[in-house]
Amino acid sequence: MNLLLRLWRSSLGKKYVMALTGAALVVFLVGHLVGNLQVFGAPDLINQYAHFLKSKPLLLWGARLGLLATVGLHIAAAFTLLSLNRSARPVAYATGGAYAATSRSRYMAVSGSVILAFIVYHLLHFTALNPAVNGVGDFTKLTTDLHGETVPDVYAMMILGFNVWWVAAFYLIAQALLFMHLSHGLAAMFQSLGLRNHVWWPRVQLLARVVSVALFLGYASIPLGILAGIGSRYAADARARAHLAAAPSSAATVLAVGPASAGKEVVR
Ligand code: HEM
Numbered sequence: 001m002n003l004l005l006r007l008w009r010s011s012l013g014k015k016y017v018m019a020l021t022g023a024a025l026v027v028f029l030v031g032h033l034v035g036n037l038q039v040f041g042a043p044d045l046i047n048q049y050a051h052f053l054k055s056k057p058l059l060l061w062g063a064r065l066g067l068l069a070t071v072g073l074h075i076a077a078a079f080t081l082l083s084l085n086r087s088a089r090p091v092a093y094a095t096g097g098a099y100a101a102t103s104r105s106r107y108m109a110v111s112g113s114v115i116l117a118f119i120v121y122h123l124l125h126f127t128a129l130n131p132a133v134n135g136v137g138d139f140t141k142l143t144t145d146l147h148g149e150t151v152p153d154v155y156a157m158m159i160l161g162f163n164v165w166w167v168a169a170f171y172l173i174a175q176a177l178l179f180m181h182l183s184h185g186l187a188a189m190f191q192s193l194g195l196r197n198h199v200w201w202p203r204v205q206l207l208a209r210v211v212s213v214a215l216f217l218g219y220a221s222i223p224l225g226i227l228a229g230i231g232s233r234y235a236a237d238a239r240a241r242a243h244l245a246a247a248p249s250s251a252a253t254v255l256a257v258g259p260a261s262a263g264k265e266v267v268r
Helices: 002-009 011-040 043-054 057-088 097-127 154-162 165-192 200-227 232-241 251-257
Strands: 143-146 149-152
Touching (some): 011 043, 011 165, 043 057, 043 149
């Protein structure tokens, strides 16, 4: 315990904390992406997966609390390191070059803050199912039959959710920022762990770039695929069954329900 506290108090220790929590968050992002990509399969696939996660409350809450602690430690370490850097050198350098690290860490703080705002929005959107933030209505009304059991229709929530253009746009912007944050953060992680030398550094940077581009493409494919029309007929039916307002006439809605009915309220 004492050793952990001493480690946390040193700036090297905080760099280790940033690196290890960052690595854990990347593992979460890969797992979350694999789970979410199931939206490209049949509706039952992702509904069954979401139902499985919800049916294991101990596992779910353990993972949620672990994730919360990880994000909290990552942010705490980032801000204490940033303020240590500032107090060590209160006047900014006028030039870039080797000192561009300062503006990079400022950029990391800004992109990290937008990602945090996105996570708060995302939790209200898909975990708390708050109707005020989704532009569609009460997602809890979207249910489906899974092997004789009524379960939340996560598939319909995702399709209807991303058919709202500003929701899809916000996700894409946040994912682009996440990609840039990761691209630098992943390389910095190896550096913090002492793996920087002239042979390995270009490889580490390439690996960081490849992983972050792959994650970006994977995540962006979801709102983009949905805007292109995936699952639109299914979601239009689910929306009608749940008596939710029709989405603004996006291309996918018009294709699924026809131009005449797109944009009209479904009568309760
Ligand atoms: C297209 C992109 C994404 C989709 C479709 C998506 C979908 C979802 C869904 C459906 C849930 C609710 C799970 C549930 O409670 O049943 C969820 C939860 C969550 N997502 Fe995402 N997600 C996306 C991107 C992201 C990104 C980029 C991050 C992190 C930066 C993220 C972090 C989280 C977290 C922390 C949770 C809470 C997990 C929980 O409820 O325990 N998601 N996501």
